[in-house]
Amino acid sequence: MGPVLAGVLQLLALIAALALAYVPLGNYMARVYSSDKHWRVEKWIYKGIGANPDTEMRWPAYLRGVLAFSAVSVVFLYLLQRLQGHLPGSLGFKAIDPDQAFNTAASFVTNTNWQSYYGEQAMGHVVQTAGLAVQNFVSAAVGMAVAVALVRGFARSRTGELGNFWSDLVRGVTRILLPLSVVAAIVLVACGAIQNFSGIHEVGQFMGGHQQWNGGAVASQEAIKEVGTNGGGYFNANSAHPFENPTPFTNLFEIFLLLVIPFALTRTFGIMVGSLKQGYAILATMATIWVGFIALMMWTEFAHHGPALQIAGGAMEGKETRIGVGASSIFAVSTTLTSTGAVDSFHSSFTGLGGGITMLGMQLGEIAPGGTGSGLYGMLIMAIIAVFIAGLMVGRTPEYLGKKIGTREIKFAACYILITPALVLIFTAAAMALPTPGNSMTNSGAHGFSEILYAYSSAANNNGSAFAGLNADTQWFNTTLGLAMVLGRFLPMVFVLALAGSLAEQKPVPATAGTLRTEKPLFTGLLVGAILIITGLTYFPALALGPLAEGLAS
DSSP, X not given: OOHHHHHHHHHHHHHHHHHHHHHHHHHHHHHHHHOOOOOHHHHHHHHHHTOOTTOOOBHHHHHHHHHHHHHHHHHHHHHHHHTGGGSTTOTTOOOOOHHHHHHHHXXXXXXXXXXXXXXXXXXXXXXXXXXXXXXXXXXXXXXXXXXXXXXXXXXXXXXXXXXXXXXXXXXXXXXXXXXXXXXXXXXXXXXXXXXOOOOEEEEEEETXXXXXXXXXXXXXXXXXXXXXXXXXXXXXXXXXXXXXXXXXXXXXXXXXXXXXXXXXXXXXXXXXXXXXXXXXXXXXHHHHHHHHHHHHHHHHHHXXXXXXXXXXTSOOTTBOTTTHHHHHHHHHHHHHHTTOOOOSBOGGGSOHHHHHHHHHHHHTTSTTTTSTTHHHHHHHHHHHHHHHXXXXXXXXOOEETTEEOOHHHHHHHXXXXXXXXXXXXXXXXXXXXXXXXXXXXXXXXXXXXHHXXXXXXXXXXXXXXXXXXXXXXXXXHHHHHHHHHHHHHHHHHHHHHHHHHHHHHSOOOOOOTTSOOTTSHHHHHHHHHHHHHHHHHHHHHHHHHTHHHHHHHO
């Protein structure tokens, strides 16, 4: 079997698995967020944090809950790292430096999981499990809660109430993320991923020095890292490390895990707004972009220029031989079109155009299918923009899901789509203009610029993957990337929740003969086109200086 055919067959198997999980998982999540009953363990949690889960919140109160919980999480994780040297199970590792502790705390709380440290050489068991793994759960649940609040904004009328943040947060963890992660961790352990609390072992000599490995609760963290579209690896090599990703099967299984909730949330959306066809339209948009990007990535990585690539069967530099080009291409596209950031190969070693595809996937806003929750609300924002564009074409007030899209709603949507590109381009320009940040680039020219552009695209879009050549463990990058993560996560949420509140206050508008049918393939095509054109107009000059220049020159 040729490598191209193997890659295509793996893609088809992945699509089949996602299709089988789509209906039951989507239906289940709709029941979770619509139920008025609380599990006993959930009642204990509410009592412990002093929250009333039955109190409905308007969008300012919902937003205060999101920001307060996230701020406390940042402080807790920062202090945990700074005190690591005094904690049990630290494996002898010292406290994390202040700038790196801030960067890591901001990273995991914002669901970015950018890592400027070597996991196996910096973090002990307590920080990994009580700090990073816990944030993998709750940061994903925060994104899902905000998405559900926006869906309620479409579904409800004549009220500004969007549900209860604390209830949505706790249910997302206890009823969705935790059960899926337990099953996933068992599968990973059965397939060879490690799960222990062992210390550091010396396993032999390498190039005249001693080689050491340490264990850890790897499988459990790997599971939620993918299920919650987090991406932070226990080891520096992330999912290219055999302790995290032992076999080609686990590689495909991990891709399935990082895609299953974002895709299934479109069905949850359709059920909650009372129209499955609307959910299918959003699903079709996500799937079209995802499959299209995979096809482009496989084409660029299988294009044989020269005898070395012909013998290897593709661009094998930076890729695991046990995984291959096809599966690495699927993983790279899936991880950058979601907010996962996990990698099973090094994106810096992809072809010039291949690296550009991973970068563009993040710059789309990671909406195809995007992160847990963030992908859905990002795509719904783009749907509002597409409806507005269609309204301009025909000269009528745009409507979406029975709600008028007026000046106020368009302002919220426009602010949402402008924030992240502004962060990416401003921070990239500053890093290139100042003398010190450029010293972190391993490469010069177009590829060196791509390292910087990729880093800020990853941070502001809350992805977390990196071009491996950049030395980001400096005060400049730890601080500015941390700020980009925080601003890129929470400023958009402000406008999402404000938009949700505005929509919930409206009364429904009956459909007429002139209403745009947003459940039809025509709207799906319009939405795909709007996403690609808006992203292209925003980022094309920067991409032309980096991956496009490199790809066309090779």
